[in-house]
Amino acid sequence: MNKFQEIISFIKSIYPEKDFIPLHEPKFLGNEKKYLCDAIDSTFVSSVGAYVNKFEEMIAEIAGTQYAVATVNGTSALHMAMLVAGVKRDDLVITQSLTFIATCNAISYIGAEPVFLDVDRSSAGLSPESLEHWLKNNTYLKTDKDIGKLNCYHHLTNKRVAAVVPMHTFGHPVMIEEIVNICENYGIPVVEDAAESLGSSYRGRQTGGFGLLGTFSFNGNKTVTCGGGGAIVTNDGDMAKKAKHLTTQAKVPHQWEFIHDEIGYNYRMPNLNAALACAQLEQLQKLITDKRAIAETYKAFFSDKAYHYFDEPPNSRSNFWLNAVLFSDKKERDEFLAISNAAQVMTRPVWRPMHQLPMFKEFLKDGLENTNYLADRLVNIPSSARF
Structure with missing residues (x-):
């Protein structure tokens, strides 16, 4: 068993009816x-x-x-x-x-x-x-x-x-x-x-x-x-x-x-x-209630793990559109991305920072220390509401 299998198994337990678990899928629940x-x-x-x-x-x-x-x-x-x-x-x-x-x-x-x-x-x-x-x-x-x-x-x-x-x-x-x-x-x-x-x-x-x-x-x-x-x-x-x-x-x-x-x-x-x-x-609050419950489940799971769960910031109430986990470095991040996607659990890194793209790399910027840190480590994990 690889070192990320526990995370993958836990995600599959949240979405047990899915052979392939997407990152975020729409839910049509009402009118x-x-x-x-x-x-x-x-x-x-x-x-x-x-x-x-x-x-x-x-x-x-x-x-x-x-x-x-x-x-x-x-x-x-x-x-x-x-x-x-x-x-x-x-x-x-x-x-x-x-x-x-x-x-x-x-x-x-x-x-x-x-x-x-x-x-x-x-x-x-x-x-x-x-x-x-x-x-x-x-x-x-x-x-x-x-x-x-x-x-x-x-x-x-x-x-x-x-x-x-x-x-x-x-x-x-x-x-x-x-x-x-x-x-x-x-x-x-x-x-x-x-x-x-x-x-x-x-x-x-x-x-x-x-x-x-x-x-x-x-x-x-x-x-x-x-x-x-x-x-x-x-x-x-x-x-x-x-x-x-x-x-x-x-x-x-x-x-x-x-x-x-x-x-x-x-x-x-x-x-x-x-x-x-x-x-x-009309379904917004129902969806957010479930997504916040999923976030609490993830938070509890990662509380004793070596990986940092990306929780809502102070003074905030988040809709938890996409849940995220921080790995120790880019190598570990990339390893998890490869293994999880191969297991039919869709995960993705954060977007490539804009200052690294060819059309934006010459524009003004500051040191971007936190930007580069997060970009190397952050992974989004499945976050669909469960209905």
């Missing part, structure tokens, strides 16, 4: 088929329909924000949120290197440049300490006379730091309140990448609702899904209106004329997807 048929019968299957409106209302309520805008996926939501927050070509956007590539792709769509700062080991999300240290030692503040607004600029390039985009990794909240407070001192808007953290909270508040804007994803592997889909949330009515306008091809409302007043995007969520999403959102 999904009913709402889909209703949307089909209505003939409103594209980006206009009652379920799109209902979905936006449900997401705003969950996030604790006044407004929500439905989008076709999480990447488009993040792209649009940064655009309406004022990010422009050649601006700098501070984020973490330990993230899914969609975060940096969305920055690149605008023509802005990412700045990669280190994460905390407790959350695998952007570190407030790293953020404050980098801003203090690498930027200066200036009031732009033409708009009368305080802006933050990078010392060496004189490029504007236009946004900070923290990502709540695997559903574990970053110290988002601290990040927002730091950014307020520098006049930098926060756009939360909450793609993975629907239902997670920090200090009692839902992630996504702390920043100027927040974004969610409803991809097929998320806690709740509509196949594809995303959402922008905000308390700023003007920004919500702007986001809805731009995601609808910037079409000026008119009974029959096709008039567009700026470059727009085909980013609105179809009513069919929204119907599925509404049914899934």
Whole structure:
């Protein structure tokens, strides 16, 4: 018996009915088929329909924000949120290197440049300490006379730091309140990448609702899904209106004329997807309750093992989208990945850090000590709800 067989056997005991255990599969438990048929019968299957409106209302309520805008996926939501927050070509956007590539792709769509700062080991999300240290030692503040607004600029390039985009990794909240407070001192808007953290909270508040804007994803592997889909949330009515306008091809409302007043995007969520999403959102708390129970089971199992279970950080309540384990080094990590996948138990390493990818390796970054440490050791293990 190899040294990882005990872990593999335990995972199989959590999902005993499965010959192949996926990392995370969707669960359709309620009104999904009913709402889909209703949307089909209505003939409103594209980006206009009652379920799109209902979905936006449900997401705003969950996030604790006044407004929500439905989008076709999480990447488009993040792209649009940064655009309406004022990010422009050649601006700098501070984020973490330990993230899914969609975060940096969305920055690149605008023509802005990412700045990669280190994460905390407790959350695998952007570190407030790293953020404050980098801003203090690498930027200066200036009031732009033409708009009368305080802006933050990078010392060496004189490029504007236009946004900070923290990502709540695997559903574990970053110290988002601290990040927002730091950014307020520098006049930098926060756009939360909450793609993975629907239902997670920090200090009692839902992630996504702390920043100027927040974004969610409803991809097929998320806690709740509509196949594809995303959402922008905000308390700023003007920004919500702007986001809805731009995601609808910037079409000026008119009974029959096709008039567009700026470059727009085909980013609105179809009513069919929204119907599925509404049914899934009705099951959100049930899913999270089971996923948190699975996390407790994993936590207990790993408590006396040589491997570190990646638990929720302080002051947080995580949806435990993906459970994770830290191994002693990259060699041990790779050995477990090979053995577990050969045993039909799907496991995977964390994403390759963005600063190691060819298209992002030349951008500004700090030492990234924790980023590199986690990237070499972290493995996601099966996390599907059991229904």
